[in-house]
Amino acid sequence: MGDSFYFCTSIMTDKFFAKQLLSWHHLENDRVLPWKGEKDPYKIWLSEIILQQTRAEQGLPYYERFISTYPTIEALAAAPDQEVFKLWQGLGYYSRCRNLLATARQVVSEYGGKFPDQYTEIIKLKGIGPYTAAAIASFAFGRPVPVIDGNVYRVLARYFAEPEPIDTTTGKKKFNELVTSVFDARQPAAFNQAIMDLGASVCTPKQAKCEQCFLSEGCRAFGQNNIYMFPVKTKKIAVRHRYFNYYILEVDDELYLQQRPAGDVWHDLYEFFLVESAAEGTDSIDFLDESLIEEVDRHVFTSKQRLTHQLIESRFSVIRLKEKPAPGLGNGAWVKKINVKNYPFPKTIISFLEEMPYFSIEL
Numbered sequence: 001m002g003d004s005f006y007f008c009t010s011i012m013t014d015k016f017f018a019k020q021l022l023s024w025h026h027l028e029n030d031r032v033l034p035w036k037g038e039k040d041p042y043k044i045w046l047s048e049i050i051l052q053q054t055r056a057e058q059g060l061p062y063y064e065r066f067i068s069t070y071p072t073i074e075a076l077a078a079a080p081d082q083e084v085f086k087l088w089q090g091l092g093y094y095s096r097c098r099n100l101l102a103t104a105r106q107v108v109s110e111y112g113g114k115f116p117d118q119y120t121e122i123i124k125l126k127g128i129g130p131y132t133a134a135a136i137a138s139f140a141f142g143r144p145v146p147v148i149d150g151n152v153y154r155v156l157a158r159y160f161a162e163p164e165p166i167d168t169t170t171g172k173k174k175f176n177e178l179v180t181s182v183f184d185a186r187q188p189a190a191f192n193q194a195i196m197d198l199g200a201s202v203c204t205p206k207q208a209k210c211e212q213c214f215l216s217e218g219c220r221a222f223g224q225n226n227i228y229m230f231p232v233k234t235k236k237i238a239v240r241h242r243y244f245n246y247y248i249l250e251v252d253d254e255l256y257l258q259q260r261p262a263g264d265v266w267h268d269l270y271e272f273f274l275v276e277s278a279a280e281g282t283d284s285i286d287f288l289d290e291s292l293i294e295e296v297d298r299h300v301f302t303s304k305q306r307l308t309h310q311l312i313e314s315r316f317s318v319i320r321l322k323e324k325p326a327p328g329l330g331n332g333a334w335v336k337k338i339n340v341k342n343y344p345f346p347k348t349i350i351s352f353l354e355e356m357p358y359f360s361i362e363l
């Protein structure tokens with residue numbers, strides 16, 4: 001008896017959820033963004049990759065630049081790596097850009113430039129996880145696949161007052177069940193867009209607008225007056241502290257630049273000569289023959305950049321040299337200052353270049 005009673009309540013709640021959600025979205029709350037209502041899988045994919053770990057307002061100009069520079073997936077696939085990295089510059093998380101190129105080239109070479117239209121095929125592409133695959137499958141091809149991003153986790157966790165953490169395998173399974181229970185398979189694109197928008201504009205992380213929320217009547221966390229307890233997370237991210245000592249080596253009108261190695265942050269981007277030290281205050285310039293040094297300006301700029309698992313403190317020193325060291329310093333190259341702007345850099349280096357009008361390098 002108890003079970004059947006619960007079952008009835010659950011079904012009523014779930015119907016209420018999808019119906020209310022879709023009418024709310026239809027009426028007045030459809031956020032206007034260029035990728036909204038988009039059916040072209042290339043544009044959907046591009047917007048999703050740009051928006052991973054990036055706010056919509058920040059990602060929007062990048063999306064527009066990418067679409068105007070590379071209007072088709074063929075154009076993107078044919079572009080030189082360095083040009084694409086330059087366009088991506090400032091968005092961070094450069095592995096996304098590498099995957100973007102790899103996938104564009106794979107779709108062109110293996111699928112004749114047409115995105116596969118099944119979730120199970122889309123998810124095999126590089127850099128495409130369950131969220132992006134579901135977005136492409138539902139928005140471009142109308143497949144009945146629910147999308148679960150951070151906004152959806154938050155809405156569901158609060159609506160169901162779900163105690164299962166969202167960052168465990170069991171939790172992810174649980175949330176898949178929850179979204180399936182409220183999902184409207186007849187209108188997958190509309191449902192997915194509406195629930196993501198609800199999380200982004202009403203059921204927000206810090207200042208949820210429960211008093212304006214059409215779901216408040218059935219929302220368990222709201223009923224219990226503890227919405228900020230949800231969603232539950234278990235994992236704490238361990239942060240590695242690193243100290244980068246950058247030396248801007250200058251000979252006449254040239255600077256020394258090198259490319260970041262594979263297997264570390266900012267892979268493929270460019271930087272100045274770097275000595276990483278184990279602790280702050282331990283930088284030394286004994287990699288250079290003293291007789292070559294004309295002038296040293298130590299620590300002209302410092303910066304901190306927080307990545308997901310790392311905190312990188314960088315200090316920049318400018319060293320003017322009488323001539324180039326022989327046999328050389330590593331795998332880098334000497335680049336004319338006026339050409340420095342053509343190279344893609346991580347955010348830390350960009351901040352330095354912007355702060356140092358001395359170089360008068362236009363970015």
Ligand code: SF4
Nearest residue numbers: 158203210213216219
């Ligand atoms: S009532 Fe509040 S907590 Fe519940 S879904 Fe709406 S905004 Fe989120």
